[in-house]
Amino acid sequence: MKTTNLKVSKIANATALAVAILFGCTVCHAQEAPSGAVQMAERSKSLWDMVSAGGPMVYPILLCSFVLLLVVFERTLSLRRRRVVPRLFVERFLLQIGEGGLEKSEALDRCDSNESSIARVFTAAVRKWGKPAVEVEQAVLDEGERVANELHRYLRVINGVSTVCPLLGLLGTVSGMMQSFDVIANSSAMGRTELLAGGIGSALLSTAAGLSVAIPALIFYLYFVGRVDTLVMEVDRRGQEIVHLISAEGLEDRRNRPRGNSKQKKAA
Template identity: 35%
Template sequence: MLELLRPGGFIMIPILACSILALAIVLERFWTLRLNRVAPTHVINEFWRWVKKKEVNSHRLRTLQESSPLGRILAAGLMNAKHGRDVMRDSIEQEASQVVHELERFLNPLGTIAQITPLLGLLGTVIGMIKVFAEIQFGGIGNTENLAGGISEALITTASGLTVAIPALIFHRYFMRRVDEMVVTMEQEAIKLVEVVHGDREIDIEGA
C-alpha cells in the first residue's frame, strides 16, 4: 500500500480516506438494511393475529414499536386510530418519514464519495502532468526518472480514484433500490392497517 501512496503523492491520502469511509458505510448498511430487521415476517404475522383476535394492548404496542422500523410505523397508526382515519394516516406518514430517513442514513456520503474520488484522481493526474512538463521545461527530457515519476503519479491517482468511485457508485444505487423496496413493503402494510381498522378490509392472516 505504501508503495502506491508514495508515487501517487499527497492526493492519495484523501482517496485512501474515502475508500476506508466507503467500506465502513457499505458494511454498516449491509447490516442495517436487512429485511428481517426492518420488516421481520414473524413479527408482522404475530401483529396481525393480535389485531384479528382483538388482543392489542399497550404492552403489545410497545413490543411492536421496539421490534422493528415497520413495527414503529404500525404502532404509531394504532395509537392514533381512535382519532379517525385522517389522523391515523398522518401519524403513520410522520413516523414513516423518520424511518425512511434512518434507512437512507449514510447513503448521501456514499454517493458523495462516488462523485468526488474521480475528481481527486483527476486532480492528481493534473498535478502529475504539471510536474512532468515542469521537468521538461527546466531539465529537458534527459532525466527520464523524474519524468517517469510524474507520469506514474498521474496514472496511479487516476486509477485509485476510479477504483474507489466505481464500487461506491454501485453500492449506493444498490442500497437506494433496497430502501425503495422496503418502503413499498412498509407502505403496503400501513395501508392494510388503515383499511382493516376502519372496516374497509378483512384480515387474511395466511396472506399477511
C-alpha cells in the same frame, strides 16, 4: 611423492574447471533472464511504495475508501429485512388484530417489545385505535416518513465518495503532469525520459486510485438506494393494512361482518 603431486594437481584442475563451468552457467542464466529479475523487483514493491508514488492526492482517496468501508458495513447491518420489516412479526401481528385477538394495550406492548422500524409505524397507528381512518393514516404517514429518512441515512456519504474521489484523482493527475512538464522545461533533464515517465506514472496512479474507490462506491450507492425503496414500499403497504384494521371504519366493518354472515346462513 610425484604421484601425490600429480593427483593433487588433477584435483585442483578439476575443481577449477567445475568452478569455471558453474560461474559460466550463472552468468549465462543472469544474462538470459534479466527481465525476470526486473519483474521480481517490481513485484517486491510494497503497497506503501505504490501509495507514495501516487502523489499527495492518494492520501485523501485512501481516507475516502476507509469512510466508504465503514458506511457500507453500517448500512448492510441496518438495512436487513429483519431490522426493518420482520416478516414473522408483521404477519402474526396483523393476523391477531384481524381476528380480534389483540386489544389496544396488548398491541402497544407487542410493538414496544419489537425493535424493528415497522413496529414504530404500528405503534403510531395503534395509538389512534378507533379513530377515523384519516387520522390513523396520517399517523402512519408521519412515522413512515421518519423511518424512510433513517433508512436513507449515510447514503449521501456514499454518493459523495463516488463523486469526490474521481476529482481527487484528476487533481493528482494534473499536478503530476505539471511536474512532468517542469522536468521537460529543465534543460539539465533533456534526454532523460525516465524522469518524465516517473511524473506520468504518478499521475496515472492517482487517477487509478480515485476510480478504484469511486466505482465500488457508485455500485454500493445504487444497490442501497434500491434496497431502501423496496423497504419503504413494504412499510407503506403494511401501514395501509393496519389502517384498515384498527380505524373506526375498519372496526365497524368487522363488527358488522359476522352478523351479515349469520343472516345469510339463516336465510339459506
